[in-house]
Amino acid sequence: MNDPLFENITKIHGDLCEISRYLYEHPELGDREYKSMKQLTDLLVSHDFTIETGTAGRPTAFKAVFNGEKPGPVIAYLAEYDALPEVGHGCGHNLIGTMSVGAGIILSKQVAEIGGSVVVLGTPAEETNGAKVPMSEQGIFNEIDVAMMVHPGDQSYESGDSLAMDAIQFAYFGKSSHAAASPEKGINALDSVIQLFNGINALREHLPDDVRIHGIIAEGGSAANVVPDKAVAQFYIRAKERAVLNDVVTKVMNIANAAAMMTGARLESSNYELSYDNMITNKQLSNVFSKHLQDISGVPVLPAKQSYGSIDMGNVSHVVPAIHPYIGLDEPGLVAHTKEFADKTITAKGQQVIADGALALARTGYEVITDSVLLKAIQTEFHK
Template sequence: MKDRLTMELDKIKQQLWKISDQMYTNPELGDEEFESMGLLTQILTEHGFHIQTNIVNRSTAFKAEFHSEKSGPTIAYLAEYDALPEIGHGCGHNLIGTMSVGAGIILSKIVKETGGSVVVLGTPAEETNGAKVPMSKEGIFNDVDVAMILHPYNESVESGTALAVDALQFKYKGRSSHAAAAPEHGINALDSVIQLFNGINALREHLPSDVRVHGIIAEGGQAANIVPDLAIAQFYVRAKERSTLDETVGKIINIANGAALMTGSELEISNYQISYDNMVTNNHLSRAFTENLKEVTGEPVKPAEHSNGSLDMGNVSRVVPAIHPFIGLNDKKLVLHTQEFSDRTISKDGQQALVNGALALACTGYDVLTDHELLENIKNEFKELVK
């Protein structure tokens, strides 16, 4: 049956390459990916998928479903298609989207025989306000048995871990005044931000080694002779576990309140981007995918690595068994979020990764559909890991 998947992929690979190239040529930022969404949903519609758009109130999010008449598991493939400012698809989301769509289409060709369903979810804005977060909260995965996404990289790596992250904004409001003629009438909001940074830097000595705190001053005044009445700091706070992150954020909020008390300013705290949970890889599902990727490519796959980045796939992994592995583009020197990486996605190596990735994803979906012991092990592991 896996040979059948290869045959089905051969029928659409030229079309998938064309879509990936079009997304590369016209990169779109998060929640603005209208053309990319249109390209992906059009080919899914052509192959019999029922499409819903504007899900979870995100205009470029979609759900594509293909159901057989036989009962069975539901396999979900997640498509990303947002680009980065200036450098376009430096994270390879043009490949991610087309690999998932390709996997969904070719697996749909055999579910009439195996039973089960295939779902492709269009998940915008991974780089900023990842739509997988509201999807996880609002029940999009309620009927899904496993969820998979495959990310291009400089080499192939098993699905591993990623940090949970909160994006915190601290807005201090003070009172302006002439900094030389009447400083006593002013309340310096920038001083509050400076004390916030100082307090966080003092806290670093007492944080676990997996915690990362990094921030900027987004606004700090308009002129040196005017006491700043508004100052804004933005931070990413990351940790390997959500519980550690929550504890760290509590300490930082205490520091922020203390900085406001020191200067007499008013403080508003908010999340300026959606929070991501840490990634929890399902190892049974991961091993099945890794074996398929090795078989498809004939190349080794590196053991899982811990990433100090963050993924909205982490939120998905808390509600359904999930993996987020990487497929190599045949250049170990490549670095994500660069123009060189973006250009690689439309090279011969990028095209080969697209078809290899789509096939490995589809073969893993087939394994879950037909191997009842594998599915049971996946579900039992999920219950143990996510409590």
């Protein structure tokens, strides 16, 4: 059977594996992925993509475009390539980046015949301050019909959901004094933080089951005999739907303000990372991808797992039909964000995942371009 997509992935598979290993050996944190970006964009340029860097004001973001000669749907593949501190590529972003770039390249070889366009978006800092958020806000997806990426996991899973998330910092400012000789002259900012934690813990009883609130005391004073004049707490607040999250955040803000009033401290609150929206999987698009991945890998694609994490792909899914499935490294129970996970990405299985994931993404894009009924169903589901 003649399959040009399969033939094309075999031609570039070695290049993709080399880049994946390079990223593994040279991990870069979010918004510092200059070498990683160059590795990916150099390969795209060699296959006649037009490159723009600094997309959405992020220095290590990029937009690579290949236009067919005939008009048609625009397929976007999203590449991640930031690493974790100390762990390196324990979330497999070296695979994500190469799978998306590989899919873009092999599908681009067909758009001259079938029409349409291929876009590969380099999206830095998913682990911290995801670039997909400003990309979604600034209209990068306005001309795109579907957006896809695939994430490595212990096993293959359908695209599912994720929690919306706000990252909020509460900084309290009081007045220092000697904690033993003149405590009455001080205003204890740390007491406000402690009351904030107590208030949030009391709130938990009255929250929906899907809500998650977890935080740390980032600053709490410098000496036990000095009344702390500054204390800082940082929280992640999550919920399955953005509307529910907004309601919970309002309640937390009321607690935070009350904690300041109780001690006389002054409160400054801010978002210390970008907010993520909940992931809305497009089922029509997801079904097509799962079919192709299962056919290619010969391994079942399991139903989506309940997710309590948050991803910036959620923001994308609110502005364009999108999927975020998982491709298995065939090691059930393998835990992400570990050195073991990172090491797995450069094994023979990790190399096979690059080929399988890129091919499944490309076949899905090909089907969207060539099947107008499918595209219409995807769009109808999205608008509902």
